[in-house]
Amino acid sequence: MFESLKKKFSRTSEKLEEELIEEAEKEDNLQEESGQRFSFFSFGRKKNKKEDDESSSESTEDAEIEEAEPKVVEEKKSHFWSRSKDESEDDEESEDEAVEDDSEEEVVEEKKSRFWSRSKDESEDEAVEDDSEEEEKSEGKKHFWSRSKDKSEDDEESDEEDSEEESEGKKHFWSRSKDKDDVSVDGEASGGLFSFVREKTISEKHVEDILWELEMELLQGDVAMEVATAVVESVKDDLVGKKIKRSNDITEYTYLALRNAVAEIIDIPGKSMTEMIEEKKAQGEPLVVMFVGINGTGKTTTIGKLANYYLKKGYTPVIAASDTFRAGAIEQVTYHADNVGVKIIKHKKGSDPAAVAFDAVEHAKAQGKELVLIDTAGRMQTNVNLMDEMKKIKRVANPDLVIFVGDALTGNDATEQAAKFNDAIDIDGVILTKADADSKGGASLSIGYVIQRPIMFLGVGQGYDDIKEYDAEWMLDQLFSEDEAAVMEE
Structure with a gap:
């Protein structure tokens, strides 16, 4: 990234x-x-x-102290067994001396046989040497001429290298x-x-x-x-x-x-969504989150990811299908809700989106659910009528969080969109999708600073598990702790 x-x-x-x-x-x-x-x-x-070294040093010292006493016991045992082993080896040596006297005659016979075999080998070697002398002379001539040729080539190469080194040295000796x-x-x-x-x-x-x-x-x-x-x-x-x-x-x-x-x-300060859920849960109320943004940024998919994320954390989300304008929007968000296994509140196409959001909040309160995720129609920040409709949803549902969902790959466009939505509806946080595919990083670096609102989550893949709570230290590590060999390739 x-x-x-x-x-x-x-x-x-x-x-x-x-x-x-x-x-x-x-x-x-x-x-x-x-x-x-x-x-x-x-x-x-x-x-x-x-x-890492500082964190592991204390545990290492404790482990060494615990291991010290068992090692002393093991060393004593090893000394005892080694002494017993040495004594048994001495006994074996005395037995070998008795066997040596019986084998002297065999040694004499072996020496005689070795003498005759050596004589035979020497005569064969002399015959081979006579045949190889002429080959060595001819090879010596070849080596002499090849050495002369190699030497002349090396001299030419060294002259060229010297001239190259001088020119390089003139450029920058510190290069x-x-x-x-x-x-x-x-x-x-x-x-x-x-x-x-x-x-x-x-x-x-x-x-x-x-x-x-x-x-x-x-x-x-x-x-x-x-x-x-x-x-x-x-x-x-x-x-x-x-x-x-x-x-x-x-x-x-x-x-x-x-x-x-x-x-x-x-590093823009702000509470995490998890902390806010716990605070609302202590009050016996669900956390109501409204999602805004333009079409194509991955808003509906992000809602499915968040439902899955908090379901695995032990909470019970409910989704409100308040995008009643776009064809297929209700079916799309229903598909995600069914896949992750959460309840969805929906009305027929063209119905009042604010009414859907209201029903979802009432359902969560009645059923003791901790989280309401409201999907809204994607709209351009310049469309006044649709922006007014979104303000109505906010008045009726009274969300605790309004989150702008932007596409990291659009760079400055995502920052400008977030600023316009913030002016119109006062957003509380940002989720950036497709951050894993963002090589430039302009939106991730800019969007929170420009509107002074925290980035809350990053979408980092296609699956429902591919969402990550934003952390400033993690972001710094992505920018400054990567292997140079991987990032410096042009």
């Missing part, structure tokens, strides 16, 4: 590193040192690895290989590690062009203008003034600056 954003973030780090190293080279302020160069994404892996073979499992690369003789400070002139390019690339990746500007300004504030000693420091500081900027963008 979000491969495009990953590449943009990594390229920003590389460009800043090259900018500072080029300047240091001109100032004669650069020296190569031994060590390994860390890739952009290796810092995310190192952080996760450190947390390094970015082949996947040079990157280790831990995200480290051999070569290309430099330090500055005099400590360098990142200034605005170092990052100005680089961050302008980052902003343009974010906009091309369907990130909203205000979000791209916020990311760039945050990165600039974090980087300018940083003291740099090694090239690895540049990569680390850029990684942390980008991660912090994105963390501020995507």
